[in-house]
Amino acid sequence: MTCTTTVCLLYNCIQNAVCGRWMLLSTVHSVLYIVLQANIHFPLIQSVAILLVNRMCFDYISRLFSGLIYFGHIRHLSEMATTTGVHTKARSSPYPGSTVNRTTVPDDKVDWSAEWKDYSPVEYTAPSVKAGPVWADVDITSENDSKKFKFNLIDGKVNRKSHCSKYTTPGGIPRNPNGRTGMNGRGLLGKWGPNHAADPIVTRWKRDKKGKQILDPTSGKPVLQFVSIMRKDSGVWAIPGGMVDAGERVSVTLKREFGEEALNSIDIPDKERKSTEKEIAALFKHGYEVYRGYVDDPRNTDNAWMETIAVNFHDEKGKSVGKFNLTAGDDAQDAHWADISSDLSLYASHEEFIHITAVHRKAHWDAKS
Incomplete structure (x- = not known):
């Protein structure tokens, strides 16, 4: 495997980490910390950064290496990833503007890969959204309804692509890439998937x-x-x-x-x-x-x-x-x-x-x- 190929793979991993896979990002931070503690010099890291810049992803590198650039110590990188592990505010109750409480989701059950056969999220879409304002999607009551939407694509004038990566649509309905929230439906949000x-x-x-x-x-x-x-x-x-x-x-x-x-x-x-x-x-x-x-x-x-x-x-x-x-x-x-x-x-x-x-x-x- 060439150095360029390796770097491209590293870029994709970093991109996925930044866009919601925070546990992976923390792992990257830890590895870099070990490299620094071992007093390993930076030529390789600099070479990787140059190749990544050529991949038009300077923003990702600047975020990932911000601790090195501005502080000279890797410990600040882990402090920067304040959205660590799992989302928390997205599991809070009651839901904004309502008295509806979510199903409680423990930290270890947030990720969709964690088995939870009895998971039963509360169903809620706010009345203001169900009323069908121009900025809101129509309800999806069957897989046939979901065919009206082009998820993960530009759908007419509506951008249904995620900034992170492709999201799954089991049963024709988008699934939150950051894990369970304890609630189905759209709540106060107008669009299925990313808003x-x-x-x-x-x-x-x-x-x-x-x-x-x-x-x-x-x-x-x-x-x-x-x-x-x-x-x-x-x-x-x-x-x-x-x-x-x-x-x-x-x-x-x-x-x-x-x-x-x-x-x-x-x-x-x-x-x-x-x-x-x-x-x-x-x-x-x-x-x-x-x-x-x-x-x-x-x-x-x-x-x-x-x-x-x-x-x-x-x-x-x-x-x-x-x-x-x-x-x-x-x-x-x-x-x-x-x-x-x-x-x-x-x-x-x-x-x-x-x-x-x-x-x-x-x-x-x-x-x-």
Whole structure:
């Protein structure tokens, strides 16, 4: 087997790990840790990275080797994989916006490979979804119904492909690739299978009145701030973001959701809106993709789940979007610039995305990093 072939196989393994197979990712971390502890030099790793870059997968390498690049020690890689082992929020009860409790799923029964003959998930699709709004799929009551959908493909204007890998469809119904959740149906989600979202992480440096960057006294690193909104549906702080509309480009979703939720662009006067949109467009020309894949979201079920693309847009000097007064709008009830640290408690997998952003910007996270 050639070196190139080996590297390609390694890439595929890493891709699967990043997209939900977190136990495998932890194993990769452990192997790399052993390599470092044995004082093995890095030429081979560098060669592998070069070949992987040629495979157009720099993002995966940057995530996997972020500990090496920014900290020089592999222990931070395992800390980065905050969605370790199994999803947890996707098994929480009661289900959002309802009094319905899921079937309890123990950690060791989450993976579909774990035998569980008596598994009997609760069936639930929210009335608002069953009502048949334009953004929701029709119910699947038989395998014939499922033939209406092109799962794992672009289905007209609807993207039914996962960011991770192909998902299975036993009985013609998509199965959550991250395992059991204790609930069948779609819950609050409109689409069978992956429901795609986009999350813009807009950041600036925290500064004093003189404009000087503020350093955290424990880590000595500059404090990064991000635009945080409080969701109306749950009252939980989160990254502004939303669903990718059918046929919509992710780049459009990112700008639209940030403007609507953090700047209330829907209700501001036309002249001010145009100026705001111009500033957003300029900042959003260049972004760093923080994450692409499955989200541990409390709305997930066995048959419908959230996936997202999270992108960081950084206002280095704080003179564009960083100077705006934030005003909550649309699905948000509040908005503010929040300091980034390990003390954050955010919606779904958003803490993980913010952590990766802090690492990328070499900003404060906690006293150890």
